[in-house]
Amino acid sequence: MTDRWYFDTETGEVTQGQVGGWESRMGPYDTREEAAHALETARKRNEEADAYDRNELGED
Numbered sequence: 733m734t735d736r737w738y739f740d741t742e743t744g745e746v747t748q749g750q751v752g753g754w755e756s757r758m759g760p761y762d763t764r765e766e767a768a769h770a771l772e773t774a775r776k777r778n779e780e781a782d783a784y785d786r787n788e789l790g791e792d
Contacts, residue, residue, distance in 0.1 A: 736760030739770035 735749035738759035742752075746767045750757065758774070761767040 736762065737764050737767035739767045741771075 736759060738747050738750065738757050738761070739745075740747060740752055740756050741758060742756040746764055748764070758770040759767055761770065766773070
């Protein structure tokens, strides 16, 4: 199996395989493209979770 892709939040680099420490590694992702958009994906998921909390749980 081929190593999966990761995004390093400290360097902003996309790597294949678990390079560097887990503290700054996001992933794994299936493609280099997905890893390159890791921060955008995380931001979108956070916004969706926040909207769910506001709408479904009545939180502000």
